[in-house]
Amino acid sequence: MKLDKNNVFANLPSVLPDEIFQTLVHTQHVKIERIMSYGHGSEAGFWYDQDQAEWVLVLQGQAQLEFEDKVITLAAGDYLNIAAHIKHRIKWTTPSEPTLWLAIFYS
């Protein structure tokens, strides 16, 4: 088996025209994703509505997640568990540094 460590903070681009989604693990029941944002947010009117639950952790930076009834601000270390089909969108990520997320989609 390949047993190589990697670092979640490595290879953060200094210019990020679009968000980057990097799949680290993917099986039938779980996907672990590393997401890099840099001032990005979801497009106006766009909402995620997912069949799987999502556990999300901000590793670096700052973000605002919008739900139908509230906005939650996340800074480094903050995590949130979002049940399936809870509509949400990225309202804002800080323009002052890359925001690095770890997202775990699971059923």
Added chain:
Amino acid sequence: MKLDKNNVFANLPSVLPDEIFQTLVHTQHVKIERIMSYGHGSEAGFWYDQDQAEWVLVLQGQAQLEFEDKVITLAAGDYLNIAAHIKHRIKWTTPSEPTLWLAIFYS
């Protein structure tokens, strides 16, 4: 739905007689665990031999994971994917600060 953020770095005890394992998410196919170590290692001769794969990330501190054929040192941000039934043990965690892990067990 409860939508409360928490912080992985919060409530790190300053004294830690034993490792603490905190389950954050648990379904049939996935378990997300926050683990706090402070100079702890696996007992001599003990090896983990797990039915599920494990994706592990060190969020703070330093650790050495021992495998049958090598030792891998992990610092903050380092992650590793360990397939099911790959025997491993915690050889060492730094005594100078708490080591905080995120472990995702999945099938």
